[in-house]
Amino acid sequence: MKSIKCECGHVNPEGTVLCEACGKPIEGNQHIDGNDKKKLLNMRYDGTARRSQTYNKSIIDKIWSFFSSVKVGVWLIVLALIASAIGTIFPQQQYIPIDAISRDPAIYYPETYGILGQIYYQLGLHNLFSSWWYLILIALIGVSLVICSLDRFVPLYKALKIQKAKRHKTFLSRQRLYSESDEVSEKEKEQVIQNLKKQRYKVRIEDGHVLAEKGRFSRWGPYVNHIGLIIILLAALLRSTPMFYTNEYVWVREGEQIVIPGTDREYFIENKGFILDVYDENDERFKDAIQKEGRIIPSNFQTNAVVYKQSDDAVAGSETDLEKVAETEIRMNHPLEFDGYKLYQSGYQLNEFSQMTFEIQEMPEEEGAEVESFGEFTIDLINPQSEYELDNGFTVVIDEYFPDYFLDSNGPNTETQHPRNPTFIFNVYPPDTDKYETSFVGDIIGAADSIGIDTNSVELKPMGEVLGMFATNLDATGENEYQVAIKNMDFHRVSGLSVRKDSTLPIFGFGAFIFMFGVIQGMYWQHRRIWIQPTDKGIRLAAHTNKNWFGVKKDIEKVIENTNVKMVEDQQELDE
Known part of the structure; x- marks a missing residue:
């Protein structure tokens, strides 16, 4: 790349607007119009060259230039906001209600939201926040923030680090705040310098030239903001990994001990018992509400749970060497917490079938006729066998x-x-x-609904007495000699627990803290600089700040008080 040599002898890289050493305008700021109105200096990044505006040859340069654009960053954020809004139109898959007709998204969305739900599912929007393209969009925002920051921070840091007190006269005369004073004595100049120090300015003197500066750290506020945002985006990406975020759902039956999902088979939970308390329908306080709902209304439901952890020397997945970690009652809004995990009481299933007893009978010749029994067999509905052999020689195979x-x-x-x-x-x-012979036996819930039995009621004693005669036994050929009838059913209660672990929350919090620190840093402090240059007759006085020009004017008023130094004039109207 070409280099530009200033008259002061300093060599500046191509793209430099103001000489890094003396501040003389090099490019684009030397114009004076026909009315002799001077154009104010472009002090953005102190006139230093930025990579995105200087190098543009290789593919890396072009990519850098693309992502360093603020417009590109804003558009990426807009696209992410639009996508996030679309993702909240319908609930995401993990938030499908536990009591939904079906928790299969292919069924739930069309059944619940019609054609729009079908489109929503087909487009993959039901898992939007964990989709590859959404994560890439978030990553691109992070890339844009990093490149935008580096493209501006590095040159600005270099410029502010090497700035000198001795500046070209054009640099001072074309600042927004400027004045020239005659007949200023050395004593008055020294008084001004002491007053600057009293105002907490850091003063540097070079061959009689003075630079007074304070609040430089405020210039880094926006870049601290970017660091906070990058940390927040990183936390959002880490949230898609099971190491940092777990959100699972598990059903645990009474008396059952199972692995807690999302814990890499390290933790187990045992359901010691499920308790459901309901409002008394005879209580006048709740009677109207219960009748309006037309169903029981729980006042409390809880799981008495014990959590175990595998011992360090146990075989992975073994349930024999377990150490008790926690034991408590899990209720609504009172989760069980252990080792960063939280177990929430999120649902329950009353009267889930645990086992069923069937009887092989002769096919009755007419309805209501007595039938002969050829034996019984019982099926564990959690772990059914493939076939059952009866003592009298009958064999029953479960086909489906x-x-x-x-x-x-x-x-x-x-x-x-x-x-x-x-x-x-x-x-x-x-x-x-x-x-x-093939027999179709079941559809218990359909049979119960047909006679008005609530299969989710607190007490289900009548069901075992009634459902046997309503269970469907389909003779596919019409030539069966035997039928399979339901003899008895056993039930148990099941607790629905949400398993959550979010290790990204501290990262989110740290990123938010850094972001707010940057906001405060850039909002409540300003980078103020005042230059004093000696002349044959007196001094030149110029000032610049990144914001709050009124504040720097007040500072100047105080430091020149009781001296012959003229108050600076605001040359804003001279800027074209």
């Missing part, structure tokens, strides 16, 4: 198992893997034969 049955256009399906509406397709092998 739908834990949470529903019927759609594609046929039988399951909403979840939790046994909330267990339905089976059985293959029944009579003794001493390879031929089997």
Whole structure:
């Protein structure tokens, strides 16, 4: 790149506006119009050359120049704000209600929000804040902030570090605040210098030339802001990694001990018992509200939980060598906290099926006729076996198992893997034969709804007595000799717990603190400079500040008080 040599002998890089040594205008600031009105100096970054405006040859230079543009940074932020707003139109996937008809996003969004929900899901907006393109957009904002800061901070730092008290007369005469005074004695000049020191200015003297400066640190306020924003953006990116952020949901049955998701199989939770308290429907205070809702209203629901941690010498995933970490009651707004994790009581499932007992019977010739029983078998709905052999030689094979049955256009399906509406397709092998009969047994919830039984009621005793006759037993061929009937059902309660860990919050807080520190630094202090240059008859006085010109004028009034130094004039009207 070309270098520009000033008349003072200092060599400046191309793109320099004001000589780094003496401040004489080099480029673009030497114009004086026909009316002899002087153009004020461009003091932005003290006239130093910026890389983005100087180098523009290689692809790296072009990328640097692109991201150093404030406009590019603003547009990236605008795009991020628009995308973030779109992401809040409908709830993100992790915020789908626990009691939703289906927590499968492919089903939930179209069912709940219609065609707009379908489009929302198809475009992938249900996971917007963890999508690759959104994270790239956030990263680009960070890149823009870094390059913008370096492109301006480095030259400004160099300029302010090497600034001299001795400046070219043009540099002073074309400052916004300027005056020339005659017949100023050395004593008065010394008085002005002492007054500057009293005003907390740092004074530097060079061959009779004076530079008084204070508040330089305020110039770094915007760059401190950028550092805070970069830290906040970094925290946002780290939030997408499981090491720093966990937000899981887990169902824990009474008496069950399972691994806590998101803890790398290090922690286990045991549900010692689930408690549900409801408002008394006979209480006059709550009677109207309960009748209006048409259902029970919980006053409290809690999980008595114990959290265990694997011992250091245990085999990974082992449940034998566990150490108790915490034991407490998890209630709404009263989470269980341990090692940075929080367990929130977020939902519950009453009367989830735990096991079902079936009976093989002869197919009745007519409705209501007595039937012969050929034995019973019981299925653990959490861990069902593939087949069951009865003592009398019958074998029952589970051909299909739908834990949470529903019927759609594609046929039988399951909403979840939790046994909330267990339905089976059985293959029944009579003794001493390879031929089997197929029976479809289940849709318990559908049968219960048809006779008005609330399967989510606090007490479900009548259900076991009634549902046997309503359970569907479909003979696919119409030639079955045997049927499978529901004999009995056992239930348990399930707690829904949210597992959260957010290690990025301290990083967010630190970034916010740095950002606010930069705001205060740049807002409540100003970088003020006053130059005094000796002349044959007196002195020249000039001043510059990055803001609050009224404040620097008041300072000058105080320092020249009781001297022959003229008050500076504001030359703002001379600027074109």
